[in-house]
Amino acid sequence: MDKYTKCSFPLFIFIGLLLFVSCEVDTSLDFPGPRPLPSGEQTVNGWIYNTMQINYLWNDEIPELEQIDETIDPEVFFMSLLSDKDGKGSPYSYIESTLTTKSNNLTTTHGINYTPVSFGGISVYYHINYVTPDSPAGDAGLIHGEWITHYNDIEINRNNYLDFDAYNGNMTLSLAQFIDGDLTHTRDVEIEAAIEMDVNPIHLDTVYTIEDKKVAYLVYNRFLSGPFDHNDHTYDNQLRSISSDFAAHNLDELILDLRYNPGGLVSCAQLLATLLAPKDKMGEVLCRLRSNKMLNEEYIYRLNESLIGNGTNLDMKRVYIITSSSTASSSEIIINGLRPHGVEVILVGGQTAGKNVASTEFTDDNFPWALNPIISTIENADGFGDYADGFIPDFNFGRDYEFLYRGEAKDLGDTEEYILSSVLQIINTGSLSGTRSRTMDNANLQILPHQQKGLHGAIVQ
Numbered sequence: 001m002d003k004y005t006k007c008s009f010p011l012f013i014f015i016g017l018l019l020f021v022s023c024e025v026d027t028s029l030d031f032p033g034p035r036p037l038p039s040g041e042q043t044v045n046g047w048i049y050n051t052m053q054i055n056y057l058w059n060d061e062i063p064e065l066e067q068i069d070e071t072i073d074p075e076v077f078f079m080s081l082l083s084d085k086d087g088k089g090s091p092y093s094y095i096e097s098t099l100t101t102k103s104n105n106l107t108t109t110h111g112i113n114y115t116p117v118s119f120g121g122i123s124v125y126y127h128i129n130y131v132t133p134d135s136p137a138g139d140a141g142l143i144h145g146e147w148i149t150h151y152n153d154i155e156i157n158r159n160n161y162l163d164f165d166a167y168n169g170n171m172t173l174s175l176a177q178f179i180d181g182d183l184t185h186t187r188d189v190e191i192e193a194a195i196e197m198d199v200n201p202i203h204l205d206t207v208y209t210i211e212d213k214k215v216a217y218l219v220y221n222r223f224l225s226g227p228f229d230h231n232d233h234t235y236d237n238q239l240r241s242i243s244s245d246f247a248a249h250n251l252d253e254l255i256l257d258l259r260y261n262p263g264g265l266v267s268c269a270q271l272l273a274t275l276l277a278p279k280d281k282m283g284e285v286l287c288r289l290r291s292n293k294m295l296n297e298e299y300i301y302r303l304n305e306s307l308i309g310n311g312t313n314l315d316m317k318r319v320y321i322i323t324s325s326s327t328a329s330s331s332e333i334i335i336n337g338l339r340p341h342g343v344e345v346i347l348v349g350g351q352t353a354g355k356n357v358a359s360t361e362f363t364d365d366n367f368p369w370a371l372n373p374i375i376s377t378i379e380n381a382d383g384f385g386d387y388a389d390g391f392i393p394d395f396n397f398g399r400d401y402e403f404l405y406r407g408e409a410k411d412l413g414d415t416e417e418y419i420l421s422s423v424l425q426i427i428n429t430g431s432l433s434g435t436r437s438r439t440m441d442n443a444n445l446q447i448l449p450h451q452q453k454g455l456h457g458a459i460v461q
Helices: 040-055 074-080 234-247 266-276 330-341 418-429
Strands: 094-097 106-109 112-118 125-131 147-151 171-179 182-191 195-198 202-210 213-220 253-257 285-290 298-302 318-323 344-349 357-359 362-364 367-372 374-379
Touching (some): 040 367, 074 367, 147 182, 202 234, 202 418, 234 266, 253 418, 285 330, 318 418
Parallel strands (some): 253 318
Antiparallel strands (some): 094 367, 112 125, 125 147, 171 182, 202 213, 285 374, 357 374, 362 367
């Protein structure tokens, strides 16, 4: 399978603070640069230094070894090498212990993907983004758009809002919705204890008949090939099967919902783009990944017909993509990569994250650490890669639109769900009504950082 050219290891798009992916690299090669330091933690740090000096995108900004305390903890040492250009607020590059990371995508979870939000003051509320089917939360009937205000009678605030991630027992949730502009308690729900499960990134696929048009809808929440590692293609094969199901409906339009997709494997983006792109564009460049000036290497991913397998190329000339500030990296490759090939990409929702760099993982059997540095920039077939500020939607719902709409909670896939219904209106009329298209804002709104369980370290080798 010809996934890319001039590359000796798989490359993954880095997805930001919430999602990380990895691959194995042979670090036994005789890389140039300083030799590893002689013993103990210094050997670990010497390996880190050598690897970063050769592969890090901003390797010309790494301090001289003599300026660094090579005896410090490897995590601290790694962070001391990073450029100010790495990340937005927090670095994209990261290091993790291989003693604690999991080797698959199975995670212990209640099945709630959420975002903690403050509207000013100390109180924090969890916006439910989506609920995993057949999970404890799914069985309890939680849906997209509801808000969690308490769990087990604990009032959530800025001091304790991260504790929810670590809680795995049975619990009672207090749920609310915005009614006439006020967050109003609606019900209490009992949730069974968290279970270990595979959180499939292909959340929903369906086809609607809207005004005699066949409209496909796909909710895709991460670019992962399968539940175990990048050699597992369970999810890729599911995408192929979905493409054939869509093709059987003779589609008029397709909606790709990436509002909660922070990225993942470039190879999965390559597959999805190949399934969507015009048939006569097979073989064309989807994206180029460019290394640092010392390596001076280019990694090319193409629209590759051989990837389709038992799937079907949908030959789309237009795709509607639902976006938000969580739409990042591999999701943005789809947006940026399809546009040079005659696909009208119409964005609806919020401005994307703007992660236009890629990372990969480096390991060594001698050390219990995995390095995940940024190693390249990303650009499309036209050479465009200057989207660090993100892509602004054609139909812009404002800053983090999904939290600013004060409407009734509707699950993803419900044609009355606010954003999906808006896209369907655009498809039917070419525009939005004034009440839908206006930019909504709330100066007090703040989305708080957190690391959703099941995202960090979901795929390691």
